[in-house]
Structure formats: structure tokens, C-alpha cells
Amino acid sequence: MEGGFTLVRGLTSGGFGGTVTLAGADAADLVATAEAAPCALPAALAECGGVLLIPGMGGVATAPELLLRLSRIFGPEVENYRETGSAPNLVHPEVPQIFVVSNTPPASRQPPAKPEPELTPEGKFPVQFPQRRGWHSDQSFRRPPPDVSLFLGVQTVPRGQGQTLFADATAAYEALSPEMQARIEGVDGLHIGGGLGRRREAVLAGTPAPALKPNQLPQRQPLVREHPVTGKRALYMCEYGQMDWLEGPIYGMEPGPHGEGAKLLEALMSHCTQERFVYVHEWTPGDLVIWDNRCTLHAATWFDAEHEARVMWRTTVSGNPGAMYEGEAKSWLAAAE
Numbered sequence: 404m405e406g407g408f409t410l411v412r413g414l415t416s417g418g419f420g421g422t423v424t425l426a427g428a429d430a431a432d433l434v435a436t437a438e439a440a441p442c443a444l445p446a447a448l449a450e451c452g453g454v455l456l457i458p459g460m461g462g463v464a465t466a467p468e469l470l471l472r473l474s475r476i477f478g479p480e481v482e483n484y485r486e487t488g489s490a491p492n493l494v495h496p497e498v499p500q501i502f503v504v505s506n507t508p509p510a511s512r513q514p515p516a517k518p519e520p521e522l523t524p525e526g527k528f529p530v531q532f533p534q535r536r537g538w539h540s541d542q543s544f545r546r547p548p549p550d551v552s553l554f555l556g557v558q559t560v561p562r563g564q565g566q567t568l569f570a571d572a573t574a575a576y577e578a579l580s581p582e583m584q585a586r587i588e589g590v591d592g593l594h595i596g597g598g599l600g601r602r603r604e605a606v607l608a609g610t611p612a613p614a615l616k617p618n619q620l621p622q623r624q625p626l627v628r629e630h631p632v633t634g635k636r637a638l639y640m641c642e643y644g645q646m647d648w649l650e651g652p653i654y655g656m657e658p659g660p661h662g663e664g665a666k667l668l669e670a671l672m673s674h675c676t677q678e679r680f681v682y683v684h685e686w687t688p689g690d691l692v693i694w695d696n697r698c699t700l701h702a703a704t705w706f707d708a709e710h711e712a713r714v715m716w717r718t719t720v721s722g723n724p725g726a727m728y729e730g731e732a733k734s735w736l737a738a739a740e
């Protein structure tokens with residue numbers, strides 16, 4: 404690879420994802436090398452289907468600006484969370500482009516629940532929807548949506564908990580029948596932020612949904628996206644917490660949790676999260692995982708938050724969502740009334 408990096412393809416036996424290393428380099432060396440060869444890591448990400456692991460980046464924990472510098476390689480805009488309405492306790496105090504995901508103060512966010520039941524009928528760790536919940540693509544409720552996320556394990560929890568799951572939405576699309584591919588071509592999902600009363604659970608419970616501000620409105624996104632770098636087609640959707648279950652989840656189809664739209668979305672999500680398409684990342688401190696939100700889905704898992712402390716840093720990079728978003732104003736910055 405350009406820059407002297409080594410890429411080993413295949414985080415799964417199916418060849419999804421890859422691991423990048425740079426012999427003898429610490430975090431600062433690796434970032435400087437990546438800046439000097441700025442196409443190397445983005446090319447590796449594209450070649451590997453949208454997930455890259457860079458281990459040994461623990462030095463970023465004491466030099467957080469390194470994460471910002473590395474993020475800038477992946478696109479023109481790195482989100483400044485202080486400017487986009489994030490709660491101040493979730494934003495890194497020195498580098499506001501870093502979003503802090505942690506169960507420790509001041510973030511104090513709890514992990515998701517365990518699946519119900521905890522294991523598959525074969526006694527395995529479940530990854531497939533609907534037993535596994537929480538599959539999403541970051542900020543899919545925005546138009547244009549973001550491209551790439553970088554996620555650093557600053558303080559991680561023991562193996563067997565607090566994993567991050569990744570699904571290869573390109574391979575999943577390619578494995579659909581030609582009939583299903585034709586059926587979903589040109590069809591849009593209806594995405595919305597999870598805190599706005601339109602989650603599946605809220606709609607099922609009959610909880611009245613609050614009025615939405617202009618910058619909170621549901622956004623249509625194609626179920627099939629063509630990747631602007633690779634040209635490959637991939638499924639693009641979320642599930643219970645990030646779709647509009649009142650008017651959607653599929654635009655133009657019978658709405659609601661029992662409608663035809665729900666049946667289609669749930670069938671696609673179950674297909675996309677089959678074990679053969681999924682990589683389960685067990686975290687080691689200093690792991691940096693980079694994923695492409697345009698062609699992968701991901702999900703967080705439970706960890707023992709009463710006894711374990713977990714600190715993760717995330718950045719989000721935008722600016723190349725594809726031709727269909729060309730020239731669009733940012734939906735989340737729409738004038739609030």
C-alpha cells in the first residue's frame with residue numbers, strides 16, 4: 404500500500420473488512436504517514452467493503468487532535484458536535500469534533516439491553532435482526548447523510564461484551580433475488596431521529612407523537628444506494644429506533660408497525676444481518692475502527708455497565724454522499740420555526 408501500510412483483507416471468513424498496520428509506528432507516526440499519503444486509507448476502506456481496523460492507536464487517548472487529523476483524510480467535513488446541538492456532556496472538552504460514548508460521567512450513557520433470548524437456538528451469540536436490535540447507519544435521519552465514522556476504543560470492556568457489530572450491506576444487496584432487487588429499486592425509507600416519538604415502540608404504544616420542528620422532519624433515503632467511490636450498490640436502512648414508524652417506515656407504502664412497509668423493512672433487515680454478512684468486533688484498548696455508513700450497518704451490544712467502565716470516541720465525516728444529494732441544504736440545520 405501507498406505510505407508503507409500493510410493491509411490484510413478479511414475480518415470475516417467472507418472477506419468483509421480489513422486490518423491496517425504500519426510497522427514500528429505509534430499513533431502519531433501513523434497519522435503523519437496517512438496525511439502524507441492521503442489516498443491510502445480511504446482506498447483501503449473502499450477495497451475492504453467499508454470496515455477497517457487499525458490497532459495500536461492508544462496514543463490518541465492522550466493526543467485527541469490526532470483523531471481529528473486522521474478523520475480529515477476521509478472527507479472534507481468533520482462534524483463539530485458543539486455546533487450541531489449535541490448535549491455538552493457528550494462532546495470532548497478539547498476537541499469538539501469528538502463525540503464521547505461512555506457509561507462514565509459526564510456522558511453517563513447506558514449500553515443497549517441484552518437480546519431476548521440471550522443466545523440463538525444453536526447457543527451462539529445472536530447478530531441477526533430481530534433478535535439483535537439496534538442496527539443502523541449513523542445519522543441516517545439527515546440529508547445529506549454522513550459518509551464515514553471513526554471510533555476509538557479508549558477504555559474498553561472484556562471480550563464477550565460491548566462489541567460492535569458490522570453488516571456488509573453491499574454483499575447483502577448482491578445476495579438478494581433479482582425480483583427483490585427490482586422491487587426495492589427507487590423505493591425510499593423514511594428516517595427520523597430516535598428521540599422524536601416515532602420509534603416503533605412509541606407508535607405501538609399509541610403515544611401521541613409531538614409536533615416536529617423543520618430541522619427534525621423525517622427524511623427520505625433510498626433503500627438502495629450507489630456508492631460514490633466504488634459504484635457498488637448497497638442496502639441502506641435502519642430499524643426500530645431510527646425510522647419513522649408513524650408515516651413510514653417505507654415511503655408510499657402502508658405505514659405503521661403492522662403495515663406492508665414494515666414487512667418489507669423487517670425482511671430486508673433480517674436478510675442484511677445474517678451471520679454470513681456480519682463482523683463482530685471485540686474491542687482492545689487502542690483499536691480504531693473506521694466504517695463507511697454508505698455501505699455498512701452497525702449495532703452496539705450490551706456490557707456490564709454496573710461493573711465496567713467504557714470510554715469510546717467517535718468522529719463523523721461528511722461531504723461525499725453521492726450525486727443524488729448534490730447541492731442539497733443540510734436538513735438538520737433548517738431554520739427551527
Ligand SMILES: [Fe+2]
Pocket residue numbers: 539540541701
Ligand atoms: Fe452508530
